[in-house]
Amino acid sequence: MADHNELGEIGEQIAVDFLIKNEYKILERNYRYLKAEVDIIALKNGVLAVIEVKTRSSDYYGKPQDFVNPKKIKLLLSAIDYYVIQKDLDVEVRFDIIAIIYQKNNTKIEHLEDAFLYF
Template identity: 45%
Template sequence: MAEHNELGKAGENAAVAYLEDNGYVIRHRNWRKGHLELDIVAAKENKLVIVEVKTRSNTQFTMPEDAVDLPKIKRIVRAADTYIKLFQIDASVRFDIITVVGNKIDFKIEHIKEAFYPPLF
């Protein structure tokens, strides 16, 4: 596995551990349906929480959350809509971003709640 893929997997594992430590129940990791994908689907306090995880070794050139641009948001929202319909979920939905920066031994995690809302177009 390429080094950046290993870093991404380690970052996602750290994000899952962070969420579980903070009372979230993980419903799915890397959920896929066709070309649609959600990094983490969690639940807490009767909310469905869709979490996009961005892992970087450093922030020298850009912040990890900057990679979640409008086209990425549209794909996440489309995937979330499919997930909600498929599993017949009747709960409010929140879209979060978790940034994981560092190496596999010493990550800095930031949880951005309500990082974005579904676009209205």
């Protein structure tokens, strides 16, 4: 497995652990719809949180959240539209980013709620 894929998997597990610790219920991991993949779909207090996880080994080239582009956002929107209809859910939907700088002795996690409001 390529190093970046392994880093991504580590980051997703860190994000899941972080969310569970913060009382989110994990509904889906790596949910796929057409060309979209949603890293995590979670529920807390009646809000469906759609979470994109970005993990980097450093912030030398920019913050992890800076790598979520408009194309990715469009794919996530279509996937969640389908998911909510498919599951017949009546919930508020929020798009979050969990940005992780993963270094073996110093891991930083930043949870950006409603992250797409800034794009």
